[in-house]
Amino acid sequence: MRIETDRTTCEGLGMCEAMAPDFFEVGADGTVVVLEEHPGEEHRQDLTAAVDASPVLALRLKG
Amino acid sequence: MTLVVVGGSLAGLRAVESARRAGYDGRIVLIGAEEHLPYDRPPLSKAFLDPDGPARVQPFRSEAELREDLGVELMLGTPADGLDPRDRVVSVSGTMVCYDALVIATGATARRFSGTDGLRGVHTLRTAQDAAAVRASLDRGARTVVIGAGFIGSEVASAARKRGLPVTVVETQDLPLLGSVGRQAGAVCADLHRAAGTDLRLSVQVIGLESVAGAVSGVRLSTGEVLPADLVVAGIGAAPATGWLERSGVPLHERDRGVICDATLATGLPGVYAAGDVAHVVNPLFDEESARVEHWTNAAEQGAAAARHALDPAAARPLVPVPYFWSDWYGHRIQFVGTPRAEEVVVAVPAEAGFTALYRRRDRIVGAFTVDRPREIMKYRRRVAARGSWAEAVAFAATTTTAA
Ligand SMILES: Cc1cc2nc3c(=O)[nH]c(=O)nc-3n(C[C@H](O)[C@H](O)[C@H](O)COP(=O)(O)OP(=O)(O)OC[C@H]3O[C@@H](n4cnc5c(N)ncnc54)[C@H](O)[C@@H]3O)c2cc1C
Ligand code: SF4
Numbered sequence: 001m002r003i004e005t006d007r008t009t010c011e012g013l014g015m016c017e018a019m020a021p022d023f024f025e026v027g028a029d030g031t032v033v034v035l036e037e038h039p040g041e042e043h044r045q046d047l048t049a050a051v052d053a054s055p056v057l058a059l060r061l062k063g
Numbered sequence: 064m065t066l067v068v069v070g071g072s073l074a075g076l077r078a079v080e081s082a083r084r085a086g087y088d089g090r091i092v093l094i095g096a097e098e099h100l101p102y103d104r105p106p107l108s109k110a111f112l113d114p115d116g117p118a119r120v121q122p123f124r125s126e127a128e129l130r131e132d133l134g135v136e137l138m139l140g141t142p143a144d145g146l147d148p149r150d151r152v153v154s155v156s157g158t159m160v161c162y163d164a165l166v167i168a169t170g171a172t173a174r175r176f177s178g179t180d181g182l183r184g185v186h187t188l189r190t191a192q193d194a195a196a197v198r199a200s201l202d203r204g205a206r207t208v209v210i211g212a213g214f215i216g217s218e219v220a221s222a223a224r225k226r227g228l229p230v231t232v233v234e235t236q237d238l239p240l241l242g243s244v245g246r247q248a249g250a251v252c253a254d255l256h257r258a259a260g261t262d263l264r265l266s267v268q269v270i271g272l273e274s275v276a277g278a279v280s281g282v283r284l285s286t287g288e289v290l291p292a293d294l295v296v297a298g299i300g301a302a303p304a305t306g307w308l309e310r311s312g313v314p315l316h317e318r319d320r321g322v323i324c325d326a327t328l329a330t331g332l333p334g335v336y337a338a339g340d341v342a343h344v345v346n347p348l349f350d351e352e353s354a355r356v357e358h359w360t361n362a363a364e365q366g367a368a369a370a371r372h373a374l375d376p377a378a379a380r381p382l383v384p385v386p387y388f389w390s391d392w393y394g395h396r397i398q399f400v401g402t403p404r405a406e407e408v409v410v411a412v413p414a415e416a417g418f419t420a421l422y423r424r425r426d427r428i429v430g431a432f433t434v435d436r437p438r439e440i441m442k443y444r445r446r447v448a449a450r451g452s453w454a455e456a457v458a459f460a461a462t463t464t465t466a467a
Contacts, residue, residue: 012396013389014441015360021445030396030437052077052367055105055359055389057123 001041003034004060015053020046032058064089066374067153067160069143070168070304071095073103073359074339076123077366078166079135085371091135092160094153096142096169096304099191100126105359107194108215109391112201112222120191143169146311148332164373167313167322167330167337168366171301171357176210179272184279185295188215197296201226205294208232208282210269212239214390216298217252220261221392231262231290233269233282245403247410248420248432252397255434259393301357303341316343321355326381328369336373338365348383348450349402349429358388385448387440396437400444401430411460412436419463421456428456439463 003023010031016024017032023043027033039047044061051059064087068078071093079091095101100122110116129135138155145154146165153160173187184205186197197219201207207223209216212234223230232239238249239256256263264284273281273289281289303321305313313330314323322337324330326345330337339362343355364384372379390397405422412419412433419439422430428451431443446456 012437014398014437014444015387017441018385018387018444021441026438026441028438052080053360053363055103055363 001039001044001047002062003037003039003047004062005032005034006058006060007031009056010054010058011056013055015055016050016059019050019053023047024050064163065092065161066090066164066166066370067092067094067162068166068168068370069094069153070170070339070341071097071099071101071137071139072168072170072339072362073101073123074168074170074362074366074369075166076101077363078168078338078370079129079133081367082370082374083133085374087374091133092138092162093129093135094138094141094143094155094160096140097190098140100124100129100137100139102191104189107191108188108218108222111194112198112219114202114226116198142307144307146308146313148312148335151334163334164370165335166366166369166373167308167335167341168339168362168369169304169307169341170362171340172304173301174297174299176269176272176295176297176299179279179295179297181277182272182274182279183277184293185272185297187297188219189301197294200294201228203293204228206230206292207294207296208290208292209296209298210282211298211300212252212256212263212265213243213298213300214240214388216296217256217392218390219296219298220256221259224259224261224393229262231264232256233264233267233284233290235266235268237266239263239265243403244399244432245405245408245420245422247408248399248418251414251418251434252392254414255392255395301340303355305341316355319355323353326383327372327379328365328382329372329376329379334373334376336369338362338369344382346384347381348385348448349404350424352402352404354386354402356386358386360384360387383448385444387444395435397432397434398437398440399430399432400440401428401447403430403432405429409457411457412464416464419460421453421460423453426453427451428453431456436463
């Protein structure tokens with residue numbers, strides 16, 4: 001599984017971080033930083049929640 | 064089996080998406096009053112009001128995605144006008160739609176300033192049409208008066224100042240957003256308006272509007288003053304859209320007629336759940352208080368959960384959400400997590416460095432308000448969710464006082 005971010009739409013609202021803090025963080029420039037780009041399958045539920053939670057739909061899961 | 068979702072906006076969309084994701088393969092009908100496919104509201108008071116903002120709303124999903132990929136029957140532009148919970152039927156102007164599971168997601172309607180119907184130049188801001196009208200007026204260089212210093216009104220003021228246009232915000236209370244964020248944070252919000260050149264009038268009522276040839280020309284204040292205006296935006300809150308439920312037996316709140324739910328979003332009627340801006344929901348995290356939260360994240364989370372619970376009530380679990388909202392004023396990012404109803408509010412980072420206020424009940428942190436501290440807000444949210452200790456939250460805040 002791979003996490004894709006669209007850093008031009010991300011507004012740094014941080015909901016992804018709230019849902020899956022091990023994988024996302026709002027960085028110094030105020031947009032999302034992915035902490036682990038190829039997470040294991042066991043995290044799919046948390047990651048799906050994070051993708052859904054982004055108010056500007058800036059995240060995608062591939063694979 | 065049929066799942067009916069009434070309300071075609073964020074909560075309703077998330078309801079149908081989550082039903083499919085949970086493996087439900089029965090019939091889904093989505094009934095919406097607006098002609099539009101579900102679209103996103105926060106940009107309406109932000110990017111949409113820019114001179115070069117988007118020309119039209121972008122739906123969350125295309126009609127083909129909704130109809131074909133998600134297998135949803137759409138009834139748009141047709142409000143539901145009644146519910147019979149005994150026969151499990153929703154009526155839509157004469158058409159009867161039967162359900163086994165029902166999600167009420169009809170949201171809220173902007174309150175209008177009374178006696179202004181039909182006057183040109185007077186608007187609320189809730190829908191795509193509203194946003195287009197406000198933007199057109201700003202494009203013509205309007206002098207703007209905003210009634211109410213809430214989030215949406217403040218974002219309109221921000222849009223006007225961004226264009227260099229004169230704007231006055233009139234608020235009856237002595238600080239903006241008192242009920243939403245409390246005094247300390249409200250004072251910081253007042254300063255943001257003033258620093259941006261917005262004329263902020265506190266402790267003043269609007270008592271009427273003046274007009275010339277059917278168009279607004281001025282706003283009369285309780286002080287006797289008349290503010291000249293070509294655009295008046297009422298940002299005085301929104302009322303739950305539950306007129307269609309008045310005779311249904313769905314429990315409605317005595318104050319605002321919102322739908323009363325338990326922590327699983329159940330209304331008490333068989334198969335009937337509610338979600339989003341329309342719903343009063345008990346939150347176990349804050350001493351079982353019931354609140355009608357009007358934030359994006361809340362509508363998304365509740366919409367998804369309401370459909371799952373309506374389809375499988377035996378598996379329903381209480382939600383324990385931490386309310387979260389953001390708002391953009393004059394280039395500043397305002398964020399709040401938790402509840403403002405607190406025994407004590409402490410300013411942890413002064414306004415020179417952005418601003419952070421923390422909210423305490425007993426020995427717990429229950430809320431946090433920040434300005435321009437986007438890296439920290441979710442750290443507080445996690446502490447609120449975990450019923451974290453007040454002392455630790457204050458200690459964490461102390462480590463952040465260097466500039467963001
Ligand atoms: C201008 C604006 C800016 C915002 N900015 C922010 C922000 O920055 N941050 C944030 O957290 N939140 C923000 N919000 C709040 C957020 O958009 C709402 O919480 C969210 O839209 C609620 O979704 P909902 O689906 O519950 O209700 P709504 O979006 O109100 O949708 C309800 C839908 O139901 C329809 N309906 C009503 N009655 C009927 C009926 N009888 N039959 C069928 N359909 C019906 C309505 O037409 C509407 O389409 C903003 C809201 C607005 C209006
Ligand atoms: S939730 Fe969305 S907007 Fe917010 S930081 Fe994550 S990706 Fe960016």
